[in-house]
Every structure is written in structure tokens, then in C-alpha cells.
Amino acid sequence: MKAIILSLLLVLTAAFAAPSQAHAQEPLRIIIDEGVIEPLPFAVPTFQPETAEAAQLASDLARVVSDDLTGTGLFREIPASAFISTVSDFNAPLQYADWKAINAQALITGAVAVTGDQVTVKFRLYDVFSGAELGNGLQFAGTTDAWRRMAHKVADAVYSRITGEGGYFDSRVVYVSETGPKDDRRKRLAIMDYDGANVQYLTDSAAIVLAPRFSPTGDRVLYTSYESGFPRIYVLDIGSVQRRVLESAEGTMSFAPRFSPSGQTVVFSLTQGGNTDIYTMDIASGASVRLTNTPAIETAPSFSPDGTRIVFESDRSGSQQLYIMPVTGGEAQRISFGEGRYGTPVWSPRGDLVAFTKQNKGRFHIGVMRLDGSEERLLTASFLDEGPTWAPNGRVIMFARETQGAGGSSSLYSVDISGRNLRPVRTPEGASDPSWSPLQQ
Amino acid sequence: MDTGQYISGAGHLILIGWAFLGGVFRSEPPPFEMTEVSVITGAEFDAILAAQVPPDQVTDVAQPQAPEITPDAPEVAAEPDRVIDQPVPSQAEAPPEDSPPEEVPDAPPQPAEVTDAAPTLDDPVGDVAVLAPEVAPEAAPRPIERVAPEPVAQPDPEAAPELDQQQAVAPDEAGETPDEPQDATAPEEATTEIVTEATAAPAASVRPPGRRPAAPEPQVATNEASQDDNAAAIAAAVAAAQAAAEAPGTPAPSGPPLTQGERESLRLAVKECWNVGSMSSEALRTIVVVGVQMNRDGTPIGNTIRLLSSTGGSDAAARQGFETARRAILRCGGKGFDLPDEKYGQWQSIEITFDPRKMQ
Numbered sequence: 001m002k003a004i005i006l007s008l009l010l011v012l013t014a015a016f017a018a019p020s021q022a023h024a025q026e027p028l029r030i031i032i033d034e035g036v037i038e039p040l041p042f043a044v045p046t047f048q049p050e051t052a053e054a055a056q057l058a059s060d061l062a063r064v065v066s067d068d069l070t071g072t073g074l075f076r077e078i079p080a081s082a083f084i085s086t087v088s089d090f091n092a093p094l095q096y097a098d099w100k101a102i103n104a105q106a107l108i109t110g111a112v113a114v115t116g117d118q119v120t121v122k123f124r125l126y127d128v129f130s131g132a133e134l135g136n137g138l139q140f141a142g143t144t145d146a147w148r149r150m151a152h153k154v155a156d157a158v159y160s161r162i163t164g165e166g167g168y169f170d171s172r173v174v175y176v177s178e179t180g181p182k183d184d185r186r187k188r189l190a191i192m193d194y195d196g197a198n199v200q201y202l203t204d205s206a207a208i209v210l211a212p213r214f215s216p217t218g219d220r221v222l223y224t225s226y227e228s229g230f231p232r233i234y235v236l237d238i239g240s241v242q243r244r245v246l247e248s249a250e251g252t253m254s255f256a257p258r259f260s261p262s263g264q265t266v267v268f269s270l271t272q273g274g275n276t277d278i279y280t281m282d283i284a285s286g287a288s289v290r291l292t293n294t295p296a297i298e299t300a301p302s303f304s305p306d307g308t309r310i311v312f313e314s315d316r317s318g319s320q321q322l323y324i325m326p327v328t329g330g331e332a333q334r335i336s337f338g339e340g341r342y343g344t345p346v347w348s349p350r351g352d353l354v355a356f357t358k359q360n361k362g363r364f365h366i367g368v369m370r371l372d373g374s375e376e377r378l379l380t381a382s383f384l385d386e387g388p389t390w391a392p393n394g395r396v397i398m399f400a401r402e403t404q405g406a407g408g409s410s411s412l413y414s415v416d417i418s419g420r421n422l423r424p425v426r427t428p429e430g431a432s433d434p435s436w437s438p439l440q441q
Numbered sequence: 442m443d444t445g446q447y448i449s450g451a452g453h454l455i456l457i458g459w460a461f462l463g464g465v466f467r468s469e470p471p472p473f474e475m476t477e478v479s480v481i482t483g484a485e486f487d488a489i490l491a492a493q494v495p496p497d498q499v500t501d502v503a504q505p506q507a508p509e510i511t512p513d514a515p516e517v518a519a520e521p522d523r524v525i526d527q528p529v530p531s532q533a534e535a536p537p538e539d540s541p542p543e544e545v546p547d548a549p550p551q552p553a554e555v556t557d558a559a560p561t562l563d564d565p566v567g568d569v570a571v572l573a574p575e576v577a578p579e580a581a582p583r584p585i586e587r588v589a590p591e592p593v594a595q596p597d598p599e600a601a602p603e604l605d606q607q608q609a610v611a612p613d614e615a616g617e618t619p620d621e622p623q624d625a626t627a628p629e630e631a632t633t634e635i636v637t638e639a640t641a642a643p644a645a646s647v648r649p650p651g652r653r654p655a656a657p658e659p660q661v662a663t664n665e666a667s668q669d670d671n672a673a674a675i676a677a678a679v680a681a682a683q684a685a686a687e688a689p690g691t692p693a694p695s696g697p698p699l700t701q702g703e704r705e706s707l708r709l710a711v712k713e714c715w716n717v718g719s720m721s722s723e724a725l726r727t728i729v730v731v732g733v734q735m736n737r738d739g740t741p742i743g744n745t746i747r748l749l750s751s752t753g754g755s756d757a758a759a760r761q762g763f764e765t766a767r768r769a770i771l772r773c774g775g776k777g778f779d780l781p782d783e784k785y786g787q788w789q790s791i792e793i794t795f796d797p798r799k800m801q
Contacts, residue, residue, distance in 0.1 A: 027732065027790035028699065030708050033799050035715030035769070074719045100775065105768055127764065129771040131743065134764075164721035164761035395722075 039076035040105050040162065042069060045087045046080070047110035047121070054112040054119075057144070061112060061121060061151045068155035068169040071195065072396075073421030075162075078104050090122060099128045106134070108158055117143050121150045125158050135161045148197060149440065156439070168391040169194060172437040173398065174212045174221050174238075177201065178410055178430035185430075189223060191238065194391075194436070196426035202241060211387075211433050215259045218437040222257040222266060231255040233268055235283065247286040254279075256299050260327075261307040267291075269299040278312055280327070291329035300344045303327070304351060311335070311345040311354050322356060324371065335373035344387060349438075350394035353417070357386045357399075366399045368417055379419040383408075389436045398425065400432040696784035707778055711793060714773035717800045720765055725801045727754030729762040730794045733770055737785050739777030741770050749792065766795045 044066045047058040069075040085098035090111040099107050110123040124137040138157055140150045149170055156167025177190040177199075187209050189202040203209055207227040214221060221236045228245075231253045236243040246266065248254045257268040260280070267280045270288075276297045281288040292298040296316035303310055311324045317334065320341040325332035336342040340360025347354055348368075358365040358378065364385040369376040384402040391397070395417055402410040410432040412425040425431075699707075717725060734745035746767050751759035770793070780788050 027792040028704075028707075028788045029792045029794070030704055030711075031794040031796060032708055032712050032715060033796040034712055035717045035795075035797065035800055036713065037718040037800065038716055040716060040719045103772075105772070127768070129768050129775075130764070162761075163719050164724050164757055 039070075039074055041076050041078050041103050042106035042108065043078045043083065043099060043102070043104040044069075044108045044110075045083065047112050047123075048087070048090050050090075050111050050113040051115065053114040057114060057119060057147055058110075058112040061147060061154070062108075062110065064148055064151035065108060065110075065123075065155045065158070067195070068152060069158060071423070072159065073416060073423075074159075075106075078102055090124070094126060096126075096128055096131045099126075104128050106158070106162060108154075110154065114144065117145070119144050119147055119150060121147075121154060123154045123157070125161055148193065152193070165395060166393040166439070168393045168396060168436075168439065170440050171392050172214075172218065172440070173389075173412075173425075173434050174202070174214060174437070175400075175412065175427070175431045175434040176209055176212065177427070178432055179205070182406055182408065189221070189236070190427075190431070191221075192427065199428055202236060202238070203243075211256060211435075213258050213435045214437045216261055216263045216438060218440060220259075220263075221435075222259060224255040224257065233257045233266070246281060246283070247288075256301065258302055260303050261305055267301040267303060267310060269301070278310070289329070291325065291327075292332070302345055302347045302354075304347050305349055306351065311347055313343045313345060322354065322373075335369070335371065336376075337373055338376055346388055346390060348394045349390050349392060353394070355388040355390060355397050357388065366397060366415065368397070377417075377419065379415045379417065380413070380422060385413075387433050389434050391436055392439045398434045398436055400434060402432070696781070696787060699781070699784055699787050703781060703784075707780060707788070707791075710773050710778050711769055715766065715769035715795065717765060717797050720761060720797065721758065722801070723754050724758040724761040724765070725797045727758040727762045728752045728794065728796045728798070729759055729766055730792060731763060731766045731770070732790070732792050735778075735780075735785075735789055735791060737782065739774070739780050741774040741778075743771060746770060753798075762795060762797065766793065769795075 044062045047062045049055045049058040066077045070077050082102050083098075084101055085095045087094070087109045090109060094107065094109075105128055107126040107128050108123060109126070110121060112122075113120045118141065120139060120141045122137060122139045125134045126132070127134045135157075138154070140153050142150050152167075152169035152171075155169045159165075159167040159169070171194045172191055173194055174189060174191045176187045178185050178187050180186045186205040188205040189209050189212050190199055191202055192199040202221070203225075207225050209226075210224040210231070212221045212223040219238055221238060223234055223236065224231050225234050226232075227234075232248060233246040233254050234243045235246065246254070246257075246268075248270070249272070251272070253271040254268050255271075257266050259266060264284065265280050265282055267278065269276050270279050275295060276299055277290060277292045277294070278298045278301045279288045279290050291301075291310070292312075292314070294314070294316050296314050298312055298314045298316070301310045301312040308327055309324055310327055311322060312332075313320055314323050314332070315321070316323075320343055321334055322336040322342045322345045323332035323334050335354070336356070338358070338360075340358050342356050342358050344357045345354045346356070353368045353370060355366065355368050358367050363381050364383065365378040366380045366385045366388050367376055367378040379397065380399070380401075382401055383404040385399055386402075388397045388399045391414075396414055397417060398412055398414045400410050401413050402408055409430045412427060412431045412434050413422060414425055415422040425434075729751045730749040732745070732747050732749045734742045736742055748759065748763040751762065754762070
């Protein structure tokens with residue numbers, strides 16, 4: 001009897017042990033659905049000067065690269081004073097342990113050579129904890145005058161490799177530069193690097209100028225000027241600073257222009273007989289098409305990136321709201337239904353969001369929403385925020401913020417579309433109406 | 442007619458007179474009670490009370506108890522009652538004998554239950570770490586509440602039409618006035634949140650392992666063996682079977698499965714280093730499963746980290762998600778994850794699913 005029981009037990013335990021053995025060989029499985037959101041620490045040792053003339057540029061380039069990355073709010077620079085080892089040779093193997101020790105998760109090394117007025121910049125990006133290079137090294141060449149652009153391109157490449165999204169550092173912003181008190185404000189068009197460097201003025205302040213808008217290729221700017229006493233739309237070539245006025249009928253006011261994605265067409269508002277509607281115009285021929293025809297005020301049109309639709313603001317419902325219509329006109333679909341008034345919509349370069357200005361209960365907000373009006377997210381709040389414009393990668397928005405009171409002034413800010421990293425953009429004078437260019441070629 | 446009036450008047454007079462004189466309106470029940478109380482005064486009253494208390498108690502208790510006890514007493518014999526009393530002490534002696542065997546087998550499992558409590562402690566820790574990032578994305582709605590202070594400034598010369606429309610919303614404004622102090626802080630909060638990540642001190646070891654139940658099962662076997670020959674033979678057979686099963690398996694002893702607390706500890710350790718802040722929006726929608734082989738000291742073997750699968754995004758997004766996950770494993774595993782050595786076989790190979798969708 002005992003033998004039978006024992007044999008039975010042996011069989012059972014063996015059968016039980018077999019799956020447990022298999023189980024022991026299976027991997028331990030865990031699921032992680034929460035992490036942290038914090039800037040990624042990186043280190044940028046001063047680039048290696050490969051020629052004697054490159055010493056200063058090597059330092060300046062590394063500084064601009066670092067500023068670009070830090071300015072996104074997604075990265076945090078580890079100061080050079082914390083470095084354990086230095087990079088003395090661009091091609092020498094890295095001492096990863098030294099960079100791990102200071103928790104540098106990304107390391108950027110570079111070398112600069114200057115020959116005459118030509119600059120060559122090389123860089124490598126390392127994933128320190130993986131002990132490997134992230135992507136291949138790149139090299140840029142240009143003139144010494146354009147050294148900042150080369151630094152921006154290095155930063156764009158680093159940003160893109162780590163985040164998986166396109167960069168936006170090698171871009172420019174055209175805006176309205178403002179001086180003087182509110183009741184006697186003088187305005188002129190200015191253009192600068194995205195970070196506020198290299199400011200240049202495109203017009204004088206003889207006439208009021210408004211709402212400059214970049215062309216899709218970044219070589220031209222549309223803007224509205226009161227030069228003739230009435231608002232008129234002008235096209236300005238940035239390279240030559242030559243401009244011309246777009247055709248418009250006598251007794252009309254045209255404003256709020258924007259380029260189509262093709263750059264061949266302009267969409268704008270035209271006021272005739274007290275009624276404001278939206279039109280498109282072929283720049284070359286001057287032929288225009290009326291897209292809306294209501295007694296309400298329709299303005300601030302903006303093309304979708306694919307050029308098939310237009311988002312605009314209208315008070316046809318009794319209050320100022322956002323609508324989307326086909327590029328050929330026709331029935332428009334209202335997309336904003338929240339409390340308050342919505343205006344100046346701008347379609348994201350990615351095509352999935354619309355940025356807008358919202359006024360509600362005495363406060364102004366910059367916000368974003370999906371194309372059906374869902375997931376509205378207000379990014380800012382102040383006395384007066386307006387005029388959003390998208391960074392080329394669709395992740396950052398720049399806008400103008402005006403302070404309160406007679407002595408109040410307007411200045412530019414940028415904010416991540418998550419609402420984080422709100423920070424001012426330095427300009428030598430007051431600034432409003434920014435328009436972000438595409439990435440430069 | 443007159444007679445009727447006289448009769449009626451007389452009747453009423455009699456009724457009114459009776460009401461006043463008859464004491465209808467003067468009846469005073471309280472005075473009656475007062476007089477009764479006032480009569481009793483002095484030490485006599487106390488003496489009366491003292492004298493009355495014992496008899497009252499005696500009478501009350503005596504009447505019910507007496508009849509109840511008396512019927513029970515005759516029915517149950519005095520001897521059986523004593524017999525019942527005797528077993529009671531004998532039972533009291535028995536428990537001490539039973540308790541030792543219970544404590545021995547239960548001791549190991551009880552700690553295991555305590556470890557279950559540990560994960561509950563882990564959760565708050567995890568929540569704290571997660572709360573900070575979660576607040577950041579939600580910073581957007583706050584601006585709505587910061588609407589208070591500037592309504593006064595509304596009457597800007599530029600905003601004449603705006604004022605008209607906002608008047609319709611006036612009731613809402615009244616409710617928001619308390620939010621005024623938030624105006625100045627609103628935008629700053631958004632920025633500070635991003636900047637504050639400097640406090641990312643990666644504390645790799647979240648907590649020590651709960652406890653180490655060193656081979657509880659063998660103990661149970663020996664205890665049983667001491668009781669019966671058959672049980673001894675069974676235990677020996679079981680032990681032999683287990684030993685035989687483990688021998689051909691992984692060279693390292695697999696040990697019992699990781700407790701919930703140990704798994705949670707590992708999860709928290711990796712979570713603290715999983716920084717999704719620099720991930721693209723597409724990568725934040727992409728789930729990646731990453732496999733890694735572990736050294737016995739709890740450190741990951743770097744070149745074994747591999748992307749097993751991904752869902753929800755492009756290859757580029759999966760690659761970025763994998764790189765972020767790999768950084769998390771390598772950074773927080775650099776000093777070794779806090780895993781029980783005797784269970785090495787259980788965590789020699791780990792598969793981690795990184796799901797960033799909640800972090801968008």
C-alpha cells in the first residue's frame with residue numbers, strides 16, 4: 001500500500017515539477033507604464049579647434065549648440081566644471097565611465113577648422129550609458145559669417161536623433177518691432193534667428209505694418225501696411241528687400257494674408273462695403289476668388305499643410321469662433337465650442353492641431369485643439385497673449401505678450417505645446433506678431 | 442326672543458363664572474409636584490433613601506434570579522456540572538500543545554503576507570514620483586482658473602467690443618474673483634515645473650527586499666516527517682523529486698517566484714530612470730517590449746538588451762522608445778537592481794514592457 005502511494009506521489013510531483021522548471025526558465029515579465037519627465041542631461045565639451053584660427057569659433061559653436069538644446073526644456077547641460085575627463089581628440093575613444101559618473105546621458109563632441117572665411121564643423125553624438133555613438137558623425141561647411149547657422153544645424157541633428165522629431169533651431173522669425181508708448185507706437189518689420197540673434201530690419205517705421213507671414217520656402221514675407229492710408233497687402237523678398245503691393249480694388253481694405261503651402265496663392269481678408277470675407281488670390285496673375293459670403297466678419301485664414309482646407313475665425317454664430325472650410329469655399333464646420341472667444345487660428349505644420357488665441361473672462365490664452373475641436377489645451381494665460389506661430393517641427397509655439405497699462409509693452413515668448421517651458425525670446429525692442437519660418441535649407 | 446336671550450346670557454355668565462371661579466384657568470400641576478418634593482428634606486430623607494436602596498435591590502434581584510436558578514438547579518445535576526468544569530481546564534492545557542506545530546509552518550507564509558503589504562507602501566512612493574510629471578501636462582487647464590485679476594484691466598481702449606460680449610458672461614466672472622492671486626503665478630508654474638527636474642537624483646535602490654523565506658518547504662516536510670512514518674516517506678519522496686527537478690534546470694537555483702514586493706521594487710527602480718521627457722509624440726504612443734539578461738549581482742548585461750517587439754508606432758518611434766528604455770535599464774541598473782540572490786533563476790532573464798501612453 002505504501003509503495004503504491006509513494007509511486008503515485010512521485011508521478012504527481014514529477015508532473016508538478018516539470019512546469020515549474022519551465023517556468024523558472026521563462027523571463028521575468030514586468031510592465032512599466034509610468035516614468036519621469038525631466039530634461040535629459042547632456043555634456044558638450046568645447047569643440048576641438050583643428051586650426052589656430054578656429055579656437056574662438058570652437059568655443060562659440062559649442063555654446064550655441066548647448067543653448068539651443070537647453071532652450072527646449074528637454075535637455076539640461078552639465079557644466080564643464082563637473083567634467084571628470086576631457087575630450088582632447090575628436091577621433092579618440094571615449095572614457096564612457098567618466099561621463100557616466102556625472103550622469104551625462106548624451107555627449108556631443110565636435111571639431112572646427114577654419115580656412116580663410118570657410119568653416120568646417122564636425123560633431124559626434126554619444127549615448128553614454130549604451131556606450132555607443134548615436135547615429136553617425138556629421139560635417140557642415142560654410143562661411144565664418146554663418147557660423148551660428150552651423151551650430152544650429154548641429155543642434156538640430158542632435159535634437160532630432162534623441163527626440164525622434166525634426167529640429168527647429170536653424171530657422172528665423174519675422175516680427176513687428178515696436179518702439180514708443182502705446183498711443184504713439186512706431187512699428188517696422190524685423191527678422192531674426194529663432195533665438196533672437198542677428199536682428200535685421202526690413203522696413204522703416206514710416207507706416208504702420210502688421211502681421212508679417214513667411215512663405216513656405218522662407219524667402220518672402222507677406223504683410224499688411226497702412227502706407228497708403230488703407231490696409232494693403234505687400235509681398236517682400238527678404239534677400240533683396242524689394243516689395244510690391246498685391247492688387248486690390250479701390251475702396252477696399254485687405255489684410256490678414258497667408259501663403260498657401262505651394263507659395264503660389266495668398267488667402268486673406270477683404271473688407272468691402274462694411275462686410276469682411278475671405279478670398280484667395282493667385283500671386284502671379286492677381287486673380288482672386290471669394291470663399292465666404294456672409295454678413296459676418298470672417299478673417300484670420302490659415303491653410304492646412306496639405307493645402308486642401310482653411311481654418312478661420314468668424315462671428316457668424318454671434319460670437320467669434322473657429323471654422324474649417326474647403327479651400328474652394330463652401331460650407332464651413334465650426335470647431336470651437338468652449339467658453340469665450342476664439343481667434344487667429346494657425347494650422348500646425350504636422351496638420352493635427354490648430355493653435356489659437358482665446359479670450360475668456362478678461363484673460364487671453366494661447367491654446368491648441370484638435371481639428372474637431374477636441375482636446376483643447378490652454379498653454380498660457382495673461383493680460384494679453386496673441387498671435388501664435390508654429391515652430392517648423394510643430395512642437396513649439398511663439399506668440400506675443402503685452403503687459404498691462406499705458407506703459408505696457410509687447411514682447412515675444414515661446415512655449416512647448418505641452419504648456420511647459422514658457423520662456424521669453426530676446427529682442428532689442430518691443431516685438432509683436434511673430435511668424436516662424438520653415439527650417440532653412 | 443327675549444327669553445331665549447336671557448337664557449343664553451345667563452348660561453354664558455354661569456359658564457364664564459365657573460371658568461374663572463371654578464379654577465379652570467388656575468389648575469397648576471407643577472405646584473403639586475413641588476409641594477411633594479419640598480416636604481422631604483434633611484438627613485431623614487437620606488436615611489430613608491439609604492434604607493430603601495438595599496431592600497429595593499434585594500427584592501428586584503431576588504425575585505427573578507430565584508425562580509430561574511431553582512428550576513435549572515434541579516434539572517442539571519451538580520455532578521455533571523463539575524464534570525463539565527473539568528474538561529475546560531483540560532482544553533486550556535491542550536492549546537499549548539497545538540500552537541507549536543501551527544507556528545512552525547505558518548511562520549514562513551506570514552512574512553509572505555507581510556510582503557504583500559509592502560507593495561501597498563510602494564504605490565504611494567511610485568505615485569509621488571509620477572505626480573510631478575503628471576502635473577506638468579495638466580498645467581494647461583490651470584490658466585483657465587487664473588482669470589481673476591485682470592478683469593478690472595479689461596476696459597482697455599482697444600477692447601470696446603470685447604467688453605460687450607463679456608458682460609453676458611458676468612456671472613462667471615463673479616465666481617472667479619477668488620482666483621485673482623493665481624494670475625501672476627500661472628505662467629511661472631508652467632516654466633518652473635520643467636526646470637525642476639534637476640532634482641532627478643536617481644535613487645536606484647527603492648527599498649530592501651521584504652524578507653528571505655529560506656526554504657520554508659523543507660521545514661514543513663521535516664515537521665510532517667516527525668509525525669508519521671508514512672508522512673516521512675512522502676516528504677522524502679517530495680524532496681527527492683524537487684531536487685531532481687531543479688538539478689537539470691538552470692545552473693542557478695531558481696528559488697521561489699519573486700514576491701509582489703520584489704517585483705514592485707524592480708518596477709519602481711526602472712521607472713525612476715525611464716525619462717520620457719525627450720520622446721517624440723509618436724514615440725509616446727508606442728509600446729516597446731525590451732528583453733535583458735542579468736548578471737548575478739543585479740546589473741544588466743549591456744549587450745543583451747534588445748527590442749523584442751513594439752506596437753503603435755513607426756520603426757523610428759520604436760527605435761527611439763527602445764533607446765529610452767535601454768537608457769533606463771542601464772542607468773538605474775548600473776549599481777545593480779535590488780533582487781534576491783537566491784532567486785537568481787527567476788530574474789536571470791527579464792522582459793520589460795514600456796507603455797508610455799499615460800505619459801503623453
